[in-house]
Amino acid sequence: MPTPEPRTDTKAGPFAGLQPxxxxxxxxxxxxxxxxxxxxxxxxxxxxxxxxxxxxxxxxxxxxxxxxxxxxxxxxxxxxxxxxxxxxxxxxxxxxxxxxxxxxxxxxxxxxxxxxxxxxxxxxxxxxxxxxxxxxxxxxxxxxxxxxxxxxxxxxxxxxxxxxxxxxxxxxxxxxxxxxxxxxxxxxxxxxGGADTTLHFERERRFVADGWSGVSISVSGLSGGHSGGEIHLDRGNSLKLLARTLREIGVRTPFRIHSISGGNKRNAIPREARAELVLAPSPDAMHRVEEAVAASLEAARAHYGSREPSVAMTAIAGAPAAAALDEPDSRRLVALLTAIPNGVLAMSQSIPGLVETSTNLAVVTTKSNADGGGISITSSSRSSDRQAMEEAVDTLASIGALAGCRIESFDKYGGxxxxxxxxxxxxxxxxxxxxxxxxxxxxxxxxxxxxxxxxxxxxxxxxxxxxxxxxxxxxxxxxxxxxxxxxxxxxxxxxxxxxxx
The missing domain is CATH 3.40.630.10 (Zn peptidases)
Incomplete structure (x- = not known):
């Protein structure tokens, strides 16, 4: 049997004197x-x-x-x-x-x-x-x-x-x-009960011409937590906040998405997310991005207040990626992430204060072109009502179908x-x-x-x-x-x- 390694914290140890x-x-x-x-x-x-x-x-x-x-x-x-x-x-x-x-x-x-x-x-x-x-x-x-x-x-x-x-x-x-x-x-x-749904947004990234610039957009500092027991607390979801930030950017300047990532557990509310973009040639493109990020951060702070006191968003300029989704697919992906339901969908009619149905936008990953390209978006849905569970999964599948996604539903379990x-x-x-x-x-x-x-x-x-x-x-x-x-x-x-x- 593997031997646990020695402790690396305080000398006295946090467990000293505890009973039993x-x-x-x-x-x-x-x-x-x-x-x-x-x-x-x-x-x-x-x-x-x-x-x-x-x-x-x-x-x-x-x-x-x-x-x-x-x-x-x-x-x-x-x-x-x-x-x-x-x-x-x-x-x-x-x-x-x-x-x-x-x-x-x-x-x-x-x-x-x-x-x-x-x-x-x-x-x-x-x-x-x-x-x-x-x-x-x-x-x-x-x-x-x-x-x-x-x-x-x-x-x-x-x-x-x-x-x-x-x-x-x-x-x-x-x-x-x-x-x-x-x-x-x-x-x-x-x-x-619960079920997981993955929407595979399968689009190839294409060549980026000279003159485009690169920028990394990140969301961090959120509390996260259990996507079942803490979903009713209305904590920030880093992927939803990132999607709203990208919408703000898109209003101000054209961009293409190289990659999006965030979350790493289907049953955890995601705390951090990041998008790598390339910006269309413009002398003030970066300034417009910074304005959009500042506006999005201000809106998040106003909405969440003391629930998310450490929420942070940054825009950091860098070298542009060699390939990215084209502009229409980038807009479509942002719309998809924005449309996906997140949070409490219904409260229990039999037990006061109990959430009946919810969906957590949990994990987004980007594959390399060598791995087939595309972005995978996984949501975890829960409900104590079987019919409501089916409707939650059907909603995700329908939104994915409208965006041209390949849809996968798995890990279903009963209540x-x-x-x-x-x-x-x-x-x-x-x-x-x-x-x-x-x-x-x-x-x-x-x-x-x-x-x-x-x-x-x-x-x-x-x-x-x-x-x-x-x-x-x-x-x-x-x-x-x-x-x-x-x-x-x-x-x-x-x-x-x-x-x-």
Missing amino acids: ARLWQLFEELTRIPRPSKKEEAVLAWVDAWAESRGLELRKDAIGNRLVRVPGSAGREAAPAVALQAHVDMVSEKHSWSTFDPDAGKILIQREKDWIVAPETTLGADNGIGVVLMMYLAESTDLPHGPLELLFTVDEETGLTGAAQLDPAMVTAPTLLNLDSEEDGFLYIGCA WKPAPESKVVRLAAGVHQRLFGTGATITAIHAGLECGLFAEKFPGIDMVSFGPDIRGPHAPGERVSIPSTEKFARWLGGVLTEMSA
């Missing part, structure tokens, strides 16, 4: 293991070594999921089994200027009062805290519980692949506790229908009331949980999803609450004890 000590020790180890989606080999080896060192039964399926069976405590061996589930992969995001990189197992970690924070990258508390909680509770000698099935799934963040391809024979428990939610005291009993009166929901809510003196908040989430796929694979399974406070998942600055993690460990332990009584 073993839980935080496991999490510290986990933060030093590279585990981006689709590259989970190192973290799976870590899980395997942990299970084997304790003599626990370990099963693997073809996609790479792991299931570890833990015997029940003395006197509770015959209790019904309970499955606990978390995914081992994480979203690896970093500020462009940072020397830290989660893909290399290098995360700067700090303690800020009651929070563990990764100021320059993602932390991986989503869903690393769930992973180590399962291990911690399985190791505990003073927590009575029945037989446990610990399910470690892969590749959740880029399409729920592990859950979608899970071998259903691995799980036998009639109840599943998903540990992938991020609000203290909340019980999630339903989730959105999880709420069952507020289920046995495990009532039991978990009761344990929260008994331990903490307050009721749990029972709701659903506008994000894809693996529970949606488990509901299809295991008809009739009783499920709930919960977890500690995690802020800013999928973006640099991700943090996890120390006291709520300790509280959640008590809550989860209490649920397991009561279920096996």
